[in-house]
Amino acid sequence: MNKIEFRGVGKVYPLGADTMTALSSVDLGLADGEFVTVVGPSGCGKSTLLGIAAGLVTPTSGSVTVDGGPVTGPGPDRGVIFQQYALFPWLTVRGNVEFGLKIAGIGKAERRARAQRYIDLVGLAEFADALPKTLSGGMRQRCAIARAYAADPRVLLMDEPFGALDALTRVRMQDQLLDTWSRERRTVLFITHDVDEAVYLGNRVVVMAAGPGRVQEVIDVDLPYPRTEQTRLSPEFAALRNRVWRAVYHQPTQQPPHQPAQQQTHAKG
Secondary structure, three states, X not given: OOOEEEEEEEEEEEEOOEEEEEEEEEEEEEOOOOEEEEEOOOOOOXXXXXXXXXXXXXXXXXXXXXXXXXXXXXXXXXXXXXXOOOOXXXXXXXXXXXXXXXXXXXXXXXXXXXXXXXXXXXXOHHXXXXXXXXXXXXXXXXXXXXXXXXXXXXXXXXXXXXXXXOHHXXXXXXHHHHHHHHHHOOEXXXXXXXXXXXXXXXXXEEEEEOOOEEXXXXXXXXXXXXXXXXXXXXXXXXXXXXXXXXXXXOOOOOOOOOOOOOOOOOOOO
């Protein structure tokens, strides 16, 4: 049984007298401990797919399960990390990481120990007592990752978490994330618009197509871990990158953005 599974997932949004089909008949399974990246053109429904997995968006058709149980709303079995850091500015790094544990009723000693473990894991031990405003963008995102890990979710859902970072920080964060994942082996669904990032991080790359949003192709990434700068420079990486690039950007012409209600339109992504 897959850790997380989408079965026939569709999402249709009302649009005045018309409708917009964001997703259509998506079937996808993620194995336990697998790192799956999702990439596709604008409007292919990537973020809608993640929102459904997070329980923040209700599918119009189909279902999503985690460990065989249906997703009916947000839950502690899924940690969600967005592009915006969403840290409490008045709390320190430690306070932010401990916050969800405190809400869950975990005792002070245990939540302090658990928070410290993940603060150390993401390399923020020296900044545990710092406020978010004193941290760089990459450090804030590491704090958000530590907070998600500390809640002990079975699945991590990440929606373009490095999209707002500069190129160098983004590369460093990718390496940091893979290092953390290699130690913990959580199941990760990672949404991105960056082909290089999708190939570098994932065990598999899911290429979405728009008009309506659907899975066009799933590409295995047979590059060994740990991945390094040499991985990025290898001919094997280049070949995979080119294959994913062609799958994303050489898609058939999309349908017009708005059509009558009885027809499908392009996705929200």
